[in-house]
Amino acid sequence: MKTKHLKQFFKATTLAVLISSSMHSFAQPTDEVVAIVDNSVILKSDLEQGMAEAAHELQAQKKEVPPQQYLQFQVLDQLILRQAQLEQVKKYGIKPDEKSLNEAVLKVASQSGSKSLEAFQQKLDAIAPGTYENLRSRIAEDLAINRLRQQQVMSRIKISDQDVDNFLKSPQGQAALGNQAHVIHMRISGDNPQEVQNVAKEVRSQLAQSNDLNALKKLSTATVKVEGADMGFRPLSDIPAELAARITPLQDGQTTDLISVRDGVHVLKLLERKQNEQKALVPQYQTRHILIQPSEVVSPENAKQIIDSIYKRLKAGEDFATLAATYSNDTGSARDGGSLGWVTPGMMVPEFDKKMQEIPVGEISEPFQTQFGWHILQVTDKREKDMTHEYQERMARQILGERQFNTEIDSWLREVRANAYVEIKDPSLDKKNLQK
Numbered sequence: 001m002k003t004k005h006l007k008q009f010f011k012a013t014t015l016a017v018l019i020s021s022s023m024h025s026f027a028q029p030t031d032e033v034v035a036i037v038d039n040s041v042i043l044k045s046d047l048e049q050g051m052a053e054a055a056h057e058l059q060a061q062k063k064e065v066p067p068q069q070y071l072q073f074q075v076l077d078q079l080i081l082r083q084a085q086l087e088q089v090k091k092y093g094i095k096p097d098e099k100s101l102n103e104a105v106l107k108v109a110s111q112s113g114s115k116s117l118e119a120f121q122q123k124l125d126a127i128a129p130g131t132y133e134n135l136r137s138r139i140a141e142d143l144a145i146n147r148l149r150q151q152q153v154m155s156r157i158k159i160s161d162q163d164v165d166n167f168l169k170s171p172q173g174q175a176a177l178g179n180q181a182h183v184i185h186m187r188i189s190g191d192n193p194q195e196v197q198n199v200a201k202e203v204r205s206q207l208a209q210s211n212d213l214n215a216l217k218k219l220s221t222a223t224v225k226v227e228g229a230d231m232g233f234r235p236l237s238d239i240p241a242e243l244a245a246r247i248t249p250l251q252d253g254q255t256t257d258l259i260s261v262r263d264g265v266h267v268l269k270l271l272e273r274k275q276n277e278q279k280a281l282v283p284q285y286q287t288r289h290i291l292i293q294p295s296e297v298v299s300p301e302n303a304k305q306i307i308d309s310i311y312k313r314l315k316a317g318e319d320f321a322t323l324a325a326t327y328s329n330d331t332g333s334a335r336d337g338g339s340l341g342w343v344t345p346g347m348m349v350p351e352f353d354k355k356m357q358e359i360p361v362g363e364i365s366e367p368f369q370t371q372f373g374w375h376i377l378q379v380t381d382k383r384e385k386d387m388t389h390e391y392q393e394r395m396a397r398q399i400l401g402e403r404q405f406n407t408e409i410d411s412w413l414r415e416v417r418a419n420a421y422v423e424i425k426d427p428s429l430d431k432k433n434l435q436k
Contacts, residue, residue: 035076036423037083042076047429050075073431076424081413082145084420089144092151096143104139153412157404164396171244175237176399177392178276181247183231183239184211189264190224199224200258200265207269208255233274243268280391283345285356286381288338290323291330293373307367307374314364320378329373342383352377 035042054075055065065071096104102117109120124131167173174181186207188200203219203226210216213228220226236244243266246256250270259266290310294303310323321337328334345353351370355377359365365377424430 032425034424034426034429035080036421036425037080038087038421040083040087042079042083044426046079047072047076050079072429076429080420080422081417084416084422085145085148085413086141087420088152088416089141089148092148094144094147094151096140096147100143101136101140104143105136108135108139149409149412153405153408156408156412157401159397159400159404163400164393167396167400168392169248171236171239171241171248172399173396174248175235176395178235180233180235180274181239182233182271182274183247184213184228184269184271185231185243186216186226186228186267186269187264188224188226188267190221192223195221195224196265197258199226200267204255204258204267207267211269211271233272279386280388281384282387283357284342284383284385285379286383287340287343287356288320288324288378288380289330289333289340290320290328290338290376291333291373292327293329303374304367307376311364311367311376314376320364338378342385344385344387 031043031045033041034044034047051071054071058065066074105120106117109115109117112120112123114120114123121132124135168177184207186203188196188203190196190199199219199221203216206216206219211230213230216228217226231239236247239247242261243256243259246259247268247270250256252270252272255269256267259268290307292298292303292307292310294300298306306327310327313323314320321339324338325334328338330338333340343356345357347353348356349370349372351368352375355365355368355375356379359377359379361379361382363378365375367374367376369375427433
């Protein structure tokens with residue numbers, strides 16, 4: 001089952017379910033174990049709650065709720081898979097940080113009309129004591145599972161430069177780039193396959209020499225119909241995949257080979273290709289800096305005094321490169337007079353980025369502090385760099401990565417399930433018993 005389907009059954013945000021009549025499942029006076037997964041158990045109340053959530057989700061999507069027994073099997077399978085993942089979470093010691101957890105819970109709270117965690121807690125616990133903690137624990141589990149998946153699955157994803165290049169040349173890649181193609185499309189159909197082929201060959205021959213649709217349509221016979229249209233500029237994603245794939249390698253003015261499909265024989269001609277003219281122009285700053293870091297021998301106060309002293313010397317006209325080489329604790333740049341080369345926004349820590357973009361070219365900044373220590377910064381030049389190709393490659397890697405992730409996560413989930421010790425205690429819930 002795809003993860004998106006899994007999420008439909010196990011959403012931490014299924015608030016309506018948690019505060020519905022199914023709330024009684026949290027407080028069963030007696031309970032029983034229906035399954036064991038590694039070192040954990042699944043209780044009957046867990047199964048009932050899961051079934052309530054599943055039914056609620058299906059009803060919300062206006063989908064038919066399956067028969068009780070089938071729903072039990074499906075939900076139990078998902079509970080087992082979820083518990084197997086939680087066992088992995090415990091194994092690797094994965095826990096969401098408090099900030100991320102609070103943000104996730106607050107998102108759920110805002111969806112329910114609560115503006116704060118405190119108000120949300122009061123609202124839920126007024127319905128049934130402990131509801132807020134149950135929801136918070138559920139969200140924490142979901143965050144931990146997502147982090148586990150990222151760690152385990154991302155390491156399996158390998159995308160080569162050739163993969164990126166092939167994707168960018170594909171119809172999907174061309175569409176993602178916003179490129180369009182101006183195409184003439186001809187379709188030749190009839191009951192006699194051989195006659196259709198003969199006419200199609202003639203259509204292709206003439207199409208290679210002319211764009212006259214009316215003349216091409218006149219190649220129709222008593223048994224073969226020739227149809228055609230100038231499709232204008234359009235993304236390749238708007239063209240059927242089997243046809244778009246044939247257009248992609250064409251040069252302007254070229255025609256495809258004959259394409260035989262169920263509704264006849266197709267031939268296409270690429271008139272012109274239009275590239276997305278939008279450029280990704282990114283500002284870059286040629287920078288140099290001097291860094292003074294506090295250390296065991298240099299107190300924070302002394303570091304501030306040193307940087308202030310260097311700043312006064314720079315303002316008095318002393319050479320930046322010389323002072324950087326002499327005093328900067330950034331040994332890598334100090335060897336080159338403090339030079340950091342061309343820097344793109346986002347490469348440095350926020351305080352550095354902000355100062356870099358604020359100061360005029362040629363001026364020296366006042367000392368400022370980051371997590372690394374005290375800096376003096378100078379921007380020596382500024383430019384705009386065309387990063388279109390780099391952004392296109394990054395986009396391609398992201399799309400390909402998402403595709404691989406969806407494939408790999410299914411494989412990984414199957415492995416997690418196969419490697420888990422599972423014992424179903426209730427025979428009526430074991431699908432294997434149905435075959436007996």
